[in-house]
Every structure is written in C-alpha cells, then in structure tokens.
Amino acid sequence: MLSVTWEAGYKAWNPTYSIRGTWHIHGLWPQVKKGTEEDYLYTRELTRDEYNDLDSETKKDISIFWGDFEYLKRQWEKHGIFYTEHPDIRSGTRWLQKTIQLFHGIKHTLENFTEVIEPSMTLTFDVLKLFEKWNSVSERKISIHCSFLWKSDNKYYNGGYFQSPYTFIDEIHFCYDYEWNLINCEPMMSDCTREVVFPSTWNNNVKPDS
Numbered sequence: 001m002l003s004v005t006w007e008a009g010y011k012a013w014n015p016t017y018s019i020r021g022t023w024h025i026h027g028l029w030p031q032v033k034k035g036t037e038e039d040y041l042y043t044r045e046l047t048r049d050e051y052n053d054l055d056s057e058t059k060k061d062i063s064i065f066w067g068d069f070e071y072l073k074r075q076w077e078k079h080g081i082f083y084t085e086h087p088d089i090r091s092g093t094r095w096l097q098k099t100i101q102l103f104h105g106i107k108h109t110l111e112n113f114t115e116v117i118e119p120s121m122t123l124t125f126d127v128l129k130l131f132e133k134w135n136s137v138s139e140r141k142i143s144i145h146c147s148f149l150w151k152s153d154n155k156y157y158n159g160g161y162f163q164s165p166y167t168f169i170d171e172i173h174f175c176y177d178y179e180w181n182l183i184n185c186e187p188m189m190s191d192c193t194r195e196v197v198f199p200s201t202w203n204n205n206v207k208p209d210s
Contacts, residue, residue: 001029001185002102002174003145004110006198023110025066026171027075028089028099046076050092061100072096088180098180105182106174112137119200124166127189127196141184145171146192167193 003026051069054062066072076092089095116133117125127144134142146167169192175185 002099002106002176003027003029003171004103004106004174005171006169022114023065023107025099025103027078028095028102046073046092046095051096053093054096058097058100061104062096065103066099102174102176102180109138110172117198119198123197124195125198127192127194130169130196130198131187140174140182141187143173143175143185143188143190144169144192145173145190146196148191165193166195166197167191169196169198 004023005026007022007024048069051059051072062072067075076095089098113134116137117130127146130144131141147170148167173185175183177183
C-alpha cells in the first residue's frame with residue numbers, strides 16, 4: 001500500500017510543518033496477513049549508503065515529495081516488514097526507488113482529484129461524496145484516512161483543541177498487487193466523521209464552520 005498525505009490537512013494538526021506542495025509521500029507499506037506480522041519483522045536500519053546509492057533525480061524527488069533521511073529511516077523502522085520478501089524492494093535503495101516510481105504513477109490523478117474537489121477551509125464535504133468525486137478521475141478505489149486536530153500547547157491553538165466537530169482529510173491509500181499493478185483498495189474511511197474538511201491551506205484565523 002502506498003500512502004500519500006494531503007499537506008494542507010497535515011499542516012492543520014501539525015502547525016510546525018512547512019508545506020512544500022500539495023501531495024507528498026507518507027510511505028510504501030507492505031501488507032501482511034493478520035497474525036503473521038511477527039514472522040516477518042525486519043528490523044535492520046535503513047543505511048546512509050543505501051540512500052547515497054540513489055541517482056540524483058530520485059534524491060531530488062525524495063526531498064520534494066517525501067522527506068529527509070531521518071524521516072525515511074523512521075518510515076523504514078515503523079513499517080519495515082516484508083521488504084526483503086519482494087525482489088523489487090529487497091534493499092533500502094530499491095524500496096526508495098520503487099516508492100518514487102509508484103508516486104509518479106498516481107501523481108497526475110491526485111492533481112485531477114484536487115481540481116475536482118476544490119479544497120476549502122470554510123466548507124465541509126460529505127465523505128461519501130469524496131469517494132464519488134474520486135471515481136470521476138480514477139477507476140481504482142482508494143481508502144481515506146482522517147485526523148482530528150491534536151492538542152497543542154503553542155501559539156497556534158492556545159493550548160487547546162481546535163473547536164470543530166469535523167475531521168480533516170490527511171491521507172489517501174493506494175493498493176497494489178505483487179506485480180505492482182494498481183488495484184482496488186477496500187474503500188474505507190478510517191477515523192473520518194461523515195462531514196470532513198479538505199483544507200485548501202492552513203490559516204489560524206480561518207476555520208471551518210461548526
């Protein structure tokens with residue numbers, strides 16, 4: 001599964017984050033059968049040499065659409081299962097290359113989706129309607145993940161929760177088969193309220209109606 005993050009949504013509950021664009025990569029996460037996770041734990045760290053083996057164009061894409069080396073290491077450590085089971089991602093270098101390749105394969109569709117939705121910080125969307133809008137730009141089904149704003153003791157939120165009954169769209173998940181063909185995900189709505197915010201930007205003075 002490839003998880004991509006809508007950056008304005010991410011910014012909404014992580015105010016220290018600097019937006020670099022519209023969509024970025026969260027991570028390429030293998031799926032395992034329930035109960036078999038411990039059999040496939042793979043705890044070796046991603047190494048600097050594996051990163052350095054990448055070509056300059058891939059490194060540039062990673063810096064724009066993903067993150068720095070420390071972030072990549074955390075993703076590897078958090079989701080580092082099954083990576084040696086597939087020949088295309090049998091090393092950290094291949095895992096990074098494959099992730100960028102898959103992201104470029106869906107990036108144009110994500111941009112079309114954004115244009116169809118017309119994100120807003122003052123309007124909410126029926127989450128089921130978002131699936132309908134996605135179906136207008138792609139034949140493959142996705143799953144959506146949402147988040148409530150986290151409590152934050154800083155100047156952005158004055159030490160409290162943002163007072164809204166809605167969740168924010170922050171991730172979309174894409175599913176692939178063993179040959180890396182894009183396939184249908186189960187159309188889940190993880191942690192989403194029925195009405196959701198798909199923010200266009202984050203401005204502390206402009207909040208969704210509640």
